[in-house]
């Protein structure tokens with residue numbers, strides 16, 4: 001097998017394990033502390049509430065909340 005393919009297979013397998021572990025942590029987390037984070041996706045970036053501990057997205061900010069956040073920062 002070629003070396004790149006072996007490396008990619010290994011990385012994909014690691015990635016799967018890492019994602020599973022993150023999902024597990026997020027599933028068990030109580031999300032007790034929320035922080036606001038700017039999250040970029042393919043078309044734009046938006047502000048979201050995420051759990052400070054595990055990074056799980058908890059919801060979007062309303063336009064008013066986003067404005068308030070921007071004014072404070």
Ligand SMILES: [Zn+2]
Pocket residue numbers: 026029030031032051052053054055056
């Ligand atoms: Zn959490």
